[in-house]
Amino acid sequence: MSLFKRIGNKDNAPAAEPAAVNGGNAQAPKAVPAAAATSAAPATAGAAPPPVAETDAAILPETVGIPENRTDPPIGTEKVKKLVEMSLWIVDRIQSTLGTQSELKRTPETEQMLQERFAQYYRQVGGNLSDEEVKFLFRLVYDEILGFGPLQQLIDSDGISEIMVNCPNRIYIEQKGKLKVAPVVFANNDHVLKVIDRIIRPLGRRIDRKWPLVDARLPDGSRVNAVIPPCAIDGPNITIRKFSKNKLKVDDLIRYGSMTPPMAMFLEACVVSRRNIIISGGTGSGKTTLINVLSNFIPAKERVVTIEDSAELQLIQDHVIRLEAKPADVDGTGKVAIRDLVINALRMRPERIIIGECRGGETLDLLQAMNTGHDGSMSTLHSNSPREAVGRIETMCMMAGMDLPLIVIRKQIASSIHMIVQQSRLDDGQRKVTYITEIQGMEGDVVVQQDIFKLEIIGKNPEGKILCEHRPTGVRPKFTPKLEAAGYKLPPEVFGAAIPGKR
Ligand SMILES: Nc1ncnc2c1ncn2[C@@H]1O[C@H](COP(=O)(O)OP(=O)(O)O)[C@@H](O)[C@H]1O
Numbered sequence: 089m090s091l092f093k094r095i096g097n098k099d100n101a102p103a104a105e106p107a108a109v110n111g112g113n114a115q116a117p118k119a120v121p122a123a124a125a126t127s128a129a130p131a132t133a134g135a136a137p138p139p140v141a142e143t144d145a146a147i148l149p150e151t152v153g154i155p156e157n158r159t160d161p162p163i164g165t166e167k168v169k170k171l172v173e174m175s176l177w178i179v180d181r182i183q184s185t186l187g188t189q190s191e192l193k194r195t196p197e198t199e200q201m202l203q204e205r206f207a208q209y210y211r212q213v214g215g216n217l218s219d220e221e222v223k224f225l226f227r228l229v230y231d232e233i234l235g236f237g238p239l240q241q242l243i244d245s246d247g248i249s250e251i252m253v254n255c256p257n258r259i260y261i262e263q264k265g266k267l268k269v270a271p272v273v274f275a276n277n278d279h280v281l282k283v284i285d286r287i288i289r290p291l292g293r294r295i296d297r298k299w300p301l302v303d304a305r306l307p308d309g310s311r312v313n314a315v316i317p318p319c320a321i322d323g324p325n326i327t328i329r330k331f332s333k334n335k336l337k338v339d340d341l342i343r344y345g346s347m348t349p350p351m352a353m354f355l356e357a358c359v360v361s362r363r364n365i366i367i368s369g370g371t372g373s374g375k376t377t378l379i380n381v382l383s384n385f386i387p388a389k390e391r392v393v394t395i396e397d398s399a400e401l402q403l404i405q406d407h408v409i410r411l412e413a414k415p416a417d418v419d420g421t422g423k424v425a426i427r428d429l430v431i432n433a434l435r436m437r438p439e440r441i442i443i444g445e446c447r448g449g450e451t452l453d454l455l456q457a458m459n460t461g462h463d464g465s466m467s468t469l470h471s472n473s474p475r476e477a478v479g480r481i482e483t484m485c486m487m488a489g490m491d492l493p494l495i496v497i498r499k500q501i502a503s504s505i506h507m508i509v510q511q512s513r514l515d516d517g518q519r520k521v522t523y524i525t526e527i528q529g530m531e532g533d534v535v536v537q538q539d540i541f542k543l544e545i546i547g548k549n550p551e552g553k554i555l556c557e558h559r560p561t562g563v564r565p566k567f568t569p570k571l572e573a574a575g576y577k578l579p580p581e582v583f584g585a586a587i588p589g590k591r
């Protein structure tokens with residue numbers, strides 16, 4: 089708890105910030121003039137400027153202006169840091185006037201009220217900021233009181249998919265597949281801790297020196313992980329994987345070139361005809377997106393149970409039961425693992441089971457379910473190729489602790505999984521389906537795989553974009569009769585066999 093000694097301690101914490109700006113001058117009075125010195129004004133003359141990382145100035149100008157929906161002109165980090173410190177000082181003052189009515193809601197009335205109080209204190213701090221800076225300052229104040237501080241504007245920006253706080257003045261974001269330095273910073277480590285606390289407190293989670301790791305979710309469903317000292321050596325850090333409200337649809341994947349229309353048609357046929365499918369890929373390669381797209385091909389009348397670590401799937405069908413694993417409580421008990429849910433799901437009369445991601449022993453239970461009347465089940469796993477995926481499945485099945493011989497596990501894989509779809513993020517950021525591979529059975533002690541589609545890399549254009557093409561291999565899957573039985577008579581062109589002269 090000692091890490092949080094300043095959190096929630098409104099009397100001491102923010103008032104200390106302006107003092108820090110004054111070069112750590114402990115004598116700085118709590119009164120207004122100390123804060124006035126925080127504005128990048130002549131008033132700071134004689135006061136040591138706050139330390140700013142050397143590279144900031146170089147990186148920031150081009151990234152400022154994000155979030156995309158804002159048009160603020162560039163504000164360098166040194167300035168941003170001062171504005172953040174100023175905002176904490178104002179927040180402290182405003183909060184002391186709010187008294188017990190701390191449960192404010194984000195309404196136009198609240199905004200109006202905060203704006204009035206902000207104006208009052210801002211005037212005391214000194215008004216030599218540009219209009220844009222004042223707007224930015226108010227946004228910081230507003231987000232500090234009603235949101236997750238400097239992170240809120242990054243969370244609000246649709247263009248940003250990941251937010252990574254490495255240390256107070258170094259926040260990275262992923263925007264359109266590219267990593268950048270964010271245009272905001274925290275004032276100090278305590279400020280980061282305060283925001284972590286604000287994220288996890290409503291969920292009844294805790295983080296402290298004894299257990300310095302936590303997983304949580306933002307109200308919008310975004311996944312949050314935080315690590316604090318002593319495990320985080322350089323100070324508390326936060327990683328946020330944003331929940332994308334607008335999940336990509338199959339048409340988007342085609343438009344982005346992630347797959348071709350024949351591949352989409354084939355995948356749809358596979359899902360409807362109840363093929364068991366594993367989606368393999370690296371972190372952030374688009375596995376969850378793809379399993380979501382594929383699960384939306386499931387006919388509406390079928391009963392589906394989804395099992396996830398943290399709910400991300402958005403099935404459009406009515407007959408869906410969503411289950412989510414649960415971490416252990418503070419006393420270390422009460423954990424409900426994915427595996428427990430899979431075993432339980434089998435008693436829920438599911439027609440299909442969808443596991444968000446297999447990471448361990450639950451894989452064996454899934455294979456057994458696939459083999460025993462739950463054809464059409466799906467999951468994702470972390471691996472870089474369909475070949476590697478089979479090895480990974482073997483390893484995860486062994487984690488179930490049943491002491492099965494490898495050959496038995498392989499037979500189980502060969503008889504239960506019909507197809508592996510490989511999703512990859514190419515070096516230039518493009519996300520593509522790189523293989524659709526059929527599992528055909530066993531030959532000796534080997535699981536036989538046959539690629540049906542694959543991505544051929546052709547080269548790179550002068551801008552560094554990878555040029556590539558999806559091609560059918562010309563081989564029809566052995567399970568073609570199943571597709572036909574489900575009403576999908578796919579023309580030979582889909583598999584590339586009957587186009588004479590075409591590569
Ligand atoms: N085919 C695609 N084309 C472009 N962006 C994609 C594609 N698939 C996923 N994304 C985006 O990539 C990010 C990571 O996707 P996600 O499905 O969560 O990956 P994973 O589950 O493999 O970690 C998301 O922001 C998602 O919108």
Ligand SMILES: [Mg+2]
Nearest residue numbers: 375376377445
């Ligand atoms: Mg995922």
